[in-house]
Amino acid sequence: MATTEGFDSPALGEPYLLTPGPLTTSFAVKQAMLRDWGSWDGDFRAMTADLRRRLLALTGDAKAEFDCVPIQGSGTFCVEAMLGSFVPRDGKVLVLANGAYGLRAAQIMQYLGRAHTLIDKGDYLPPRGEEVAAALDADPAITHVIAIHCETSSGILNPVAEISRAVYASGRKLLVDSMSAFGAIPLDVNEIRYEAMVSSANKCIEGVPGFGFVIARKSELEAAKGRSHSLSLDVHAQWATMEKTGQWRFTPPTHVVAAFLEALRAHEAEGGVAARGARYLKNRDVMVAGMRQLGFETLLSERWLSPIIVTFFCPAHANFSFQRFYELMKDKGFVIYPGKLTVVESFRIGCIGRMNEDVMRRVVEAARQSLSQMDVSDAAPPRAALDERAKLAA
The missing domain is CATH 3.40.640.10 (Type I PLP-dependent aspartate aminotransferase-like (Major domain))
Incomplete structure (x- = not known):
């Protein structure tokens, strides 16, 4: 049976690490x-x-x-x-x-x-x-x-x-x-x-x-x-x-x-590979759906999205700065990850670690608040990024 220990807030007041590792661990692991x-x-x-x-x-x-x-x-x-x-x-x-x-x-x-x-x-x-x-x-x-x-x-x-x-x-x-x-x-x-x-x-x-x-x-x-x-x-x-x-x-x-x-x-105790993967998949689905409602777009088409980490295009809006977005998200308790793409600007949000879907809903809310603080009204990516994705995925 899955345990909920460590989901409500990171141990010792730490931010959640929304990265592909190192990641948020339970208090028992730290102890x-x-x-x-x-x-x-x-x-x-x-x-x-x-x-x-x-x-x-x-x-x-x-x-x-x-x-x-x-x-x-x-x-x-x-x-x-x-x-x-x-x-x-x-x-x-x-x-x-x-x-x-x-x-x-x-x-x-x-x-x-x-x-x-x-x-x-x-x-x-x-x-x-x-x-x-x-x-x-x-x-x-x-x-x-x-x-x-x-x-x-x-x-x-x-x-x-x-x-x-x-x-x-x-x-x-x-x-x-x-x-x-x-x-x-x-x-x-x-x-x-x-x-x-x-x-x-x-x-x-x-x-x-x-x-x-x-x-x-x-x-x-x-x-x-x-x-x-x-x-x-x-x-x-x-x-x-x-x-x-x-x-x-x-x-x-x-x-x-x-x-x-x-x-x-x-x-x-959580149920092995199947249960761990199911939790991460739910984390991804909840987070991606919420981020898309804010206007963000994923780098990948649905078919190739992993339940491990998701890459998003940076918004085209003139007021958006990834560094400022990163700092605002961290202030709210979430450390996200810079992109590693060579062609377009992007950032990544990890779905793994000691987190569940409720945490991911808080991630989306933190992103919404951060966009508001930056006065970014539209999180849509540059048109060229979407065109490139469509061309290569065809």
């Missing part, structure tokens, strides 16, 4: 960090084992073909660890991009000095299965494909099941960056085939920043021995050490792990 843990101690090793077990359970891996490897650092650390560990040095990656995080994966490949090619769909549309299949048919050297599950720079929820079918029909392997989706959007290994995926503690599980995790087939983990370009980002070495000793190779974020376990327990 879990008040104790110190020894990284070598048996109690902490048991915590690490529990964390790995609970995360694997979210994938539906009943056959025990996968394992979970926590990695210190931000989510990007995990993406680099995954690419550097599972792609052979003579391999080649097809990077599927429709925003900043797909492009970042391509940048990682450049830093690694490993072969890659790119499908860049821009800000409005997802890569589709037929495009992936065509690219793989055209280039037999490609060994792996990396897809972003939810591209949070635009808010697109990419069709990873469709992409997976195209990848494996072509005899290649899929890697998934599910940073902002895992825990709320299903990524069941029985329904969507992939070799490895990565996510982070401070996303849909509603923990705090400090580590991410790789969930990969054991056969891929074994094959990754000696492949990594990096000492600290070697997924095989981290996995082998944890299997042998139960410990992290280097100092773990002990307090973050304790907080994450509390968040995992709350995730289970």
